[in-house]
Amino acid sequence: MSSDYKVSLPNEASMTAFGHAIAHASGGSGVIFLLGDLGMGKTTLSRGVLQGMGHKGSVKSPTYTLVEPYDVGEQRIYHFDLYRLSDPEELEYLGIRDYFDEAALCLVEWPNRGEGMLPVADMLLNIELDGYGRTVQWTPQTEKGQKMADRLVKAI
Numbered sequence: 001m002s003s004d005y006k007v008s009l010p011n012e013a014s015m016t017a018f019g020h021a022i023a024h025a026s027g028g029s030g031v032i033f034l035l036g037d038l039g040m041g042k043t044t045l046s047r048g049v050l051q052g053m054g055h056k057g058s059v060k061s062p063t064y065t066l067v068e069p070y071d072v073g074e075q076r077i078y079h080f081d082l083y084r085l086s087d088p089e090e091l092e093y094l095g096i097r098d099y100f101d102e103a104a105l106c107l108v109e110w111p112n113r114g115e116g117m118l119p120v121a122d123m124l125l126n127i128e129l130d131g132y133g134r135t136v137q138w139t140p141q142t143e144k145g146q147k148m149a150d151r152l153v154k155a156i
Helices: 010-025 042-054 143-155
Strands: 005-009 030-035 069-071 075-082 104-109 123-130 133-140
Touching: 005 010, 005 143, 010 030, 010 042, 010 133, 010 143, 030 042, 030 143, 042 069, 042 075, 042 104, 042 123, 123 143
Parallel strands: 030 104, 030 123, 075 104
Antiparallel strands: 005 133, 069 075, 123 133
């Protein structure tokens, strides 16, 4: 598997556009962990992915609900934000296993808070401050993730 890939994104619009590219590169399924400090743009990136999949409504951060489900046509997309999770075991009560199937696209913010309860990510996306913009580094973790990463490189 290839290692890391990186792109600099100067503003919110470019983060959203990169989310569109991720949507297409994913093929509509997979598990993507979104890493980065508060305010780095994880939800903005997720909004771009959802819009890239065809979602027309608003996209809110699931900070308090832990997960926001989206149905776009036949496609199921789940946006998780585990920031407020106090114990990974709480995910059992949420029915976490039901969300991660081969046909769904799962975007997980703060995956470290669910350690031990989450499946292996197909791809890790790490967002860091870069001046006034952001740098996004992505690392495939599975064969499916490598295919996503390769498609993403061609798309940007």
